[in-house]
Amino acid sequence: MKYIDEYRNSDTAAFLIKEIRKNADILADSGKIINIMEVCGSHTMAISRFGIRELLPENISLISGPGCPVCVTDAGYIDASIELAQKGCNIGTFGDMINVPGSAKTLSKCRSEGCHIEVCYSPMTILENARANPDKEFIFLAIGFETTIAPIVCMLDSAIKEGFKNISILTAFKLVPPALNVLTSDPELRIDAFLCPAHVSAIIGADAYEPIARKCNIPCVIASFEPVEILLGVNSILKQIVSGKAFVENDYDRVVKKEGNLKAQTLFRTYLKECDASWRGIGVIPKSGLDLKEEFAAYDASKKFKIEVKPGKHDKGCRCGDVLKGKIKPPECILFSAKCNPLNPVGPCMVSSEGTCSAYYKYNRKN
Ligand code: SF4
Numbered sequence: 595m596k597y598i599d600e601y602r603n604s605d606t607a608a609f610l611i612k613e614i615r616k617n618a619d620i621l622a623d624s625g626k627i628i629n630i631m632e633v634c635g636s637h638t639m640a641i642s643r644f645g646i647r648e649l650l651p652e653n654i655s656l657i658s659g660p661g662c663p664v665c666v667t668d669a670g671y672i673d674a675s676i677e678l679a680q681k682g683c684n685i686g687t688f689g690d691m692i693n694v695p696g697s698a699k700t701l702s703k704c705r706s707e708g709c710h711i712e713v714c715y716s717p718m719t720i721l722e723n724a725r726a727n728p729d730k731e732f733i734f735l736a737i738g739f740e741t742t743i744a745p746i747v748c749m750l751d752s753a754i755k756e757g758f759k760n761i762s763i764l765t766a767f768k769l770v771p772p773a774l775n776v777l778t779s780d781p782e783l784r785i786d787a788f789l790c791p792a793h794v795s796a797i798i799g800a801d802a803y804e805p806i807a808r809k810c811n812i813p814c815v816i817a818s819f820e821p822v823e824i825l826l827g828v829n830s831i832l833k834q835i836v837s838g839k840a841f842v843e844n845d846y847d848r849v850v851k852k853e854g855n856l857k858a859q860t861l862f863r864t865y866l867k868e869c870d871a872s873w874r875g876i877g878v879i880p881k882s883g884l885d886l887k888e889e890f891a892a893y894d895a896s897k898k899f900k901i902e903v904k905p906g907k908h909d910k911g912c913r914c915g916d917v918l919k920g921k922i923k924p925p926e927c928i929l930f931s932a933k934c935n936p937l938n939p940v941g942p943c944m945v946s947s948e949g950t951c952s953a954y955y956k957y958n959r960k961n
Pocket residue numbers: 911912913914915917924927928929930931934935939940941942943944945951
């Protein structure tokens with residue numbers, strides 16, 4: 595309760611909103627809208643849930659970026675996962691993946707047809723299952739950003755050290771900084787600052803954003819997910835813009851260190867290598883992914899079961915790509931709400947609990 599009191603305190607929030615308005619007034623003279631991109635699905639959800647977008651002055655715009663791990667996973671990856679399940683492998687996955695549309699169907703549909711697909715709260719579940727069933731093959735769907743890469747590689751480390759022969763992973767890992775780089779170079783977007791993700795930053799460290807802040811001269815402020823913390827982050831960004839300076843600022847230093855989580859980074863370096871990665875709706879971003887090193891091919895489901903992850907098909911009307919790039923807000927997609935909703939999602943941004951379309955559907959429909 596103390597935590598909630600501190601980070602949801604209405605007096606602190608009111609003070610920060612006043613400060614934000616003061617800084618926004620100074621910037622209003624330029625007649626420019628300040629575009630702040632939040633790069634985390636949890637930020638997107640919290641911003642919608644607590645009505646933070648509506649509390650900000652008109653010249654401050656919060657736009658959502660590609661921060662939902664499920665949303666950026668390509669349909670072709672779902673197709674490959676289904677192929678593995680249909681070959682008789684036992685698939686373990688984080689929950690949101692189960693309803694994300696592949697080219698033809700979802701993993702959930704595949705499960706209803708008799709395939710073995712288990713939603714796991716932790717990748718470690720796969721170890722227990724594989725230990726109890728040595729004659730069966732277990733594959734974990736290894737998706738997500740640096741935050742989820744850490745527990746998955748931790749599981750892999752245990753599997754390799756304990757000599758498991760019936761565990762593998764299908765990788766589609768994504769890295770946040772290369773995606774931010776690509777977004778800053780898109781002339782249509784005009785991003786003035788990044789509200790950097792909390793969990794990812796705990797792994798990669800605050801220093802990871804230095805090259806972006808320096809090269810693009812835009813503030814990169816790390817903030818956590820409670821309303822007061824988001825407002826604090828927005829105010830830090832505005833203070834930097836008003837002062838004409840741009841740097842990395844860590845407003846979540848009770849968790850995020852400059853250097854990040856060195857233990858996790860060592861595990862990444864041990865088992866993974868950089869690769870180009872395909873982001874759903876965005877395309878291939880060079881060196882924006884991590885894949886298993888050659889010497890661990892026995893744990894690579896695509897090699898072990900000779901599966902190729904090919905480009906998938908997306909619904910033509912779905913504009914998840916533009917939503918993920920911050921080019922449109924969900925209600926600008928003609929399918930939003932009537933044809934695409936959480937009960938009948940057309941694109942991944944409506945499926946995931948961290949998806950922008952899902953956040954807008956849940957909290958912003960009247961607006
Ligand atoms: S509303 Fe649905 S169809 Fe439109 S972009 Fe969002 S997820 Fe895709």
